[in-house]
Amino acid sequence: MISELIGDVLEELRKSGLKTVFIVDDLDRLDPDHIFRILNILSVHYDNDIDKNKFGFDKVICICDLTNIQSVFHHRYGSAADFFGYIDKFYSEEPFKFNNSDAIATYCQRLEAVQDLPVRAVLQTLLVEFVNRGALTVRQILRHLISVPVMPFIVCEEMMLPQDFQRPQNGAHINPSTNRVYFESSDMPLLELVRLLIVIFGSYDRFVSAVTTLKGDGRSHLPKEQNDDVVKAFVMPMNFLEHVGEPKRLFFRSFHVVRNHGNDYRQRLNDDLDWPVWKLKGYEFRIVLRYTVGNQYDGNQSYLKGLVFNMQERPAECQIALTEVCGWLIRIAEHVRDSKLSHQLGIASA
Numbered sequence: 001m002i003s004e005l006i007g008d009v010l011e012e013l014r015k016s017g018l019k020t021v022f023i024v025d026d027l028d029r030l031d032p033d034h035i036f037r038i039l040n041i042l043s044v045h046y047d048n049d050i051d052k053n054k055f056g057f058d059k060v061i062c063i064c065d066l067t068n069i070q071s072v073f074h075h076r077y078g079s080a081a082d083f084f085g086y087i088d089k090f091y092s093e094e095p096f097k098f099n100n101s102d103a104i105a106t107y108c109q110r111l112e113a114v115q116d117l118p119v120r121a122v123l124q125t126l127l128v129e130f131v132n133r134g135a136l137t138v139r140q141i142l143r144h145l146i147s148v149p150v151m152p153f154i155v156c157e158e159m160m161l162p163q164d165f166q167r168p169q170n171g172a173h174i175n176p177s178t179n180r181v182y183f184e185s186s187d188m189p190l191l192e193l194v195r196l197l198i199v200i201f202g203s204y205d206r207f208v209s210a211v212t213t214l215k216g217d218g219r220s221h222l223p224k225e226q227n228d229d230v231v232k233a234f235v236m237p238m239n240f241l242e243h244v245g246e247p248k249r250l251f252f253r254s255f256h257v258v259r260n261h262g263n264d265y266r267q268r269l270n271d272d273l274d275w276p277v278w279k280l281k282g283y284e285f286r287i288v289l290r291y292t293v294g295n296q297y298d299g300n301q302s303y304l305k306g307l308v309f310n311m312q313e314r315p316a317e318c319q320i321a322l323t324e325v326c327g328w329l330i331r332i333a334e335h336v337r338d339s340k341l342s343h344q345l346g347i348a349s350a
Contacts, residue, residue: 215326282315
């Protein structure tokens with residue numbers, strides 16, 4: 001009865017001059033027995049003499065990953081079985097090889113899943129590289145849409161401030177009653193990139209494996225116009241890793257001063273404190289914060305909130321390799337895994 005109803009509908013459509021198409025989608029995701037049974041049913045219901053499908057459709061289209069079908073075939077019939085000799089009898093036209101890598105790459109280049117512009121540029125570059133190598137599908141990338149934002153949390157805290165903060169010339173931007181400085185996860189937006197990529201890949205291990213593979217076969221250098229963004233994205237976390245055992249060096253830069261007191265008498269004072277200087281790949285940034293004598297830091301908010309990158313030195317010739325970026329990313333990911341950051345970022349599988 002259902003077959004007759006379908007036939008009647010097809011006949012009415014045909015009278016209107018319309019072509020009918022029967023589409024079998026995701027064929028490779030069916031049970032292996034059903035895959036080959038469906039193919040055989042379709043083949044015996046096609047009359048070559050009159051070029052007409054006995055189901056009444058003008059065209060029958062099967063959508064699948066042919067490589068997956070081939071794997072299922074060899075698993076069922078053995079690796080020596082001739083897959084293409086078998087599958088050729090099921091189609092009348094050469095299979096269309098659908099490739100949407102360019103469209104996915106374009107989508108990745110416009111992705112705004114991260115607010116920080118340098119980190120967003122790094123994310124877009126990495127996603128395009130993964131897509132071009134077949135390491136990511138559009139379904140995986142769309143996982144970022146269901147990613148739940150993480151509330152900011154303290155990443156690094158320095159409780160023992162240098163004793164000479166009480167000197168007016170030393171750390172005048174620090175309130176004398178303050179006994180700590182800290183910064184939050186929102187001040188290091190590359191952490192959000194790591195979390196987002198783990199969500200996209202589905203687990204920490206798959207993410208690190210993909211980055212490791214990319215590190216091994218990546219092209220030699222990134223375009224020079226990306227250098228500044230890449231360094232700005234990584235300079236803070238890489239300096240954080242360098243000074244993780246001595247965080248005050250991330251927050252401050254100290255230097256000795258010698259002042260004249262007349263008659264060429266010189267007196268060496270204790271270290272004065274200045275804004276931190278972060279270095280990476282020949283770049284040097286003086287990190288300018290918003291605190292002054294009249295607007296002192298009181299320890300009630302992140303010390304690095306609203307920081308400004310003041311580039312003091314840019315190398316004349318700087319080439320950043322994709323392998324370097326991947327290496328930095330792996331180091332940061334390993335620290336996230338080995339520290340409490342994985343729990344705070346909501347990375348359960350790390």
